[in-house]
Amino acid sequence: MRNITLTPGDISLHQWRAIYQGAGAVLDPACGPAIAQSAATVAAIMAKGDVVYGINTGFGKLATMRIDGADLAALQRNIVLSHAAGLGETMPVAVTRLMLALKLASLAQGASGVQPQTIEMLEAFLTRGLTPIIPAQGSVGASGDLAPLAHMAATMIGTGSMMVDGAIMPADQALAHAGLEPLTLGPKEGLALLNGTQFSTSCALAGLFEAETLFGTALITGALATEAARGSDTPFDPRIHALRRHRGQIETAATLRTLMAGSAIRASHLVGDQRVQDPYCLRCQPQVMGAVLDLLRHAATTLSIEANGVTDNPLIVSDDQTALSGGNFHAEPVAFAADMIAIALCEIGSIAERRVAMLIDPALSGLPAFLTPRPGLNSGFMIPQVTAAALVSENKQRAYPASVDSIPTSANQEDHVSMAAHGARRLLAMAENAMGVIGIELLAAVQGCDFHRPLTSSLALENARAALRARVSFLDVDRYFHPDLTEATALVRSGAIIRAVGDVPLPSILAVTHG
Numbered sequence: 001m002r003n004i005t006l007t008p009g010d011i012s013l014h015q016w017r018a019i020y021q022g023a024g025a026v027l028d029p030a031c032g033p034a035i036a037q038s039a040a041t042v043a044a045i046m047a048k049g050d051v052v053y054g055i056n057t058g059f060g061k062l063a064t065m066r067i068d069g070a071d072l073a074a075l076q077r078n079i080v081l082s083h084a085a086g087l088g089e090t091m092p093v094a095v096t097r098l099m100l101a102l103k104l105a106s107l108a109q110g111a112s113g114v115q116p117q118t119i120e121m122l123e124a125f126l127t128r129g130l131t132p133i134i135p136a137q138g139s140v141g142a143s144g145d146l147a148p149l150a151h152m153a154a155t156m157i158g159t160g161s162m163m164v165d166g167a168i169m170p171a172d173q174a175l176a177h178a179g180l181e182p183l184t185l186g187p188k189e190g191l192a193l194l195n196g197t198q199f200s201t202s203c204a205l206a207g208l209f210e211a212e213t214l215f216g217t218a219l220i221t222g223a224l225a226t227e228a229a230r231g232s233d234t235p236f237d238p239r240i241h242a243l244r245r246h247r248g249q250i251e252t253a254a255t256l257r258t259l260m261a262g263s264a265i266r267a268s269h270l271v272g273d274q275r276v277q278d279p280y281c282l283r284c285q286p287q288v289m290g291a292v293l294d295l296l297r298h299a300a301t302t303l304s305i306e307a308n309g310v311t312d313n314p315l316i317v318s319d320d321q322t323a324l325s326g327g328n329f330h331a332e333p334v335a336f337a338a339d340m341i342a343i344a345l346c347e348i349g350s351i352a353e354r355r356v357a358m359l360i361d362p363a364l365s366g367l368p369a370f371l372t373p374r375p376g377l378n379s380g381f382m383i384p385q386v387t388a389a390a391l392v393s394e395n396k397q398r399a400y401p402a403s404v405d406s407i408p409t410s411a412n413q414e415d416h417v418s419m420a421a422h423g424a425r426r427l428l429a430m431a432e433n434a435m436g437v438i439g440i441e442l443l444a445a446v447q448g449c450d451f452h453r454p455l456t457s458s459l460a461l462e463n464a465r466a467a468l469r470a471r472v473s474f475l476d477v478d479r480y481f482h483p484d485l486t487e488a489t490a491l492v493r494s495g496a497i498i499r500a501v502g503d504v505p506l507p508s509i510l511a512v513t514h515g
Helices: 013-020 029-048 069-083 093-107 116-128 146-156 171-177 189-194 198-228 238-244 247-260 264-268 285-307 332-360 382-398 420-425 427-450 459-469 482-494 496-500
Strands: 003-006 024-027 087-090 130-132 135-137 161-164 167-170 315-317 322-324
Touching (some): 003 093, 013 198, 093 116, 116 130, 161 171, 167 171, 198 420, 198 427, 198 496, 238 247, 285 332, 332 382, 332 420, 332 427, 382 427, 420 427, 427 459, 427 482, 459 482, 482 496
Antiparallel strands (some): 087 135, 161 167
């Protein structure tokens, strides 16, 4: 896959997503002078003999302790080794690579005081397929994502483990395999590598990218479910949504109208149907999914800004050779964004599960009970709906806001923390649960539409049906259901259902500005 050229401060969410999906990343060569000047500024500050946090002092609660010049190299090495104290499962490779790229782009803005060779090693990791093994637990999202970033930094000095060509090996061997030498960190470099929100931000971005695929697919399965129930498209009339004025609601209704345009199944609802109104899970799709869209876009804006920012401490100002100690490492914006994404993921699955429940209930859908031609002898979609309910309930528990929690750390020096790390880390699991729910809805909605043959839906929705039916056949009699669910969920996860509808424009979540 191609390399993405990173212009720090001006990197789009689409570029970050490309890296998440496997692209390499290289810096714009124009970054070189600012990086060199920042490193020179640290040297100048050192030459003046001033006491400066993170350069010649201890860290955190130990910041009042001055470190002798002879011990400064050991100081930077020690902070990496002592802070590499994570636990838990290893971060996914895609998320770790995104974290590397975020750290690269932050350090390259010339406000962190790192040496050019440190930047070059991060770049080499991304272009040569070297992925540090990062335990996922250990950050509270303030004073930076210290533990996970320490594990990243440890591999740069030849300690810890790395993934290379699918195999895990000691970091020193991995570096040698790639023709690289372990770094000797200069003043401030260890702190610059450890400080920052890149772990939390990479996890949140990964959740956002999966949420965009999930959201678009859920609009399609929601339209298919509406077709299966022979629901009305009157609730999608643009005049309704113009009066409320929410952008996401307006766009969602327009997408549903486009997806259903020209449907013979929809037209059949106009004759002989005694129902006056559809259940909320059909009728209120624009209101619910539109609110989800607006929320995800808000989170996307926050994360786009964060991904283009500098979040270590202290920050180096070369103009007047100053080191400014502040708090950009506090990940509260990321924590809020992660909580928004968690709520959105939960609601996408929640309303979809209600549509599945509606479809299997003959009193509501008018379809055979549990979507099987011979109910009683066959259970049909009885238990897939139970599975959907279980996944939704699990996501409800996970959606509790992480950002409202705080535990003081470092002997109360760091007395308020964001909890962004695990708030963001939960998102991939939540997205996977929601994709399972949408996969079940895809199966149920297409099964329901099949009962309306020879009537057909719109061209776009027929293409979505065909994409499923190429992998999963009509459920005529009960069979081992698990493969059907895994096939449908894989179609959702891969974006195949979105691609199947062709030219129908789906609302974009990632097309936001970053400041």
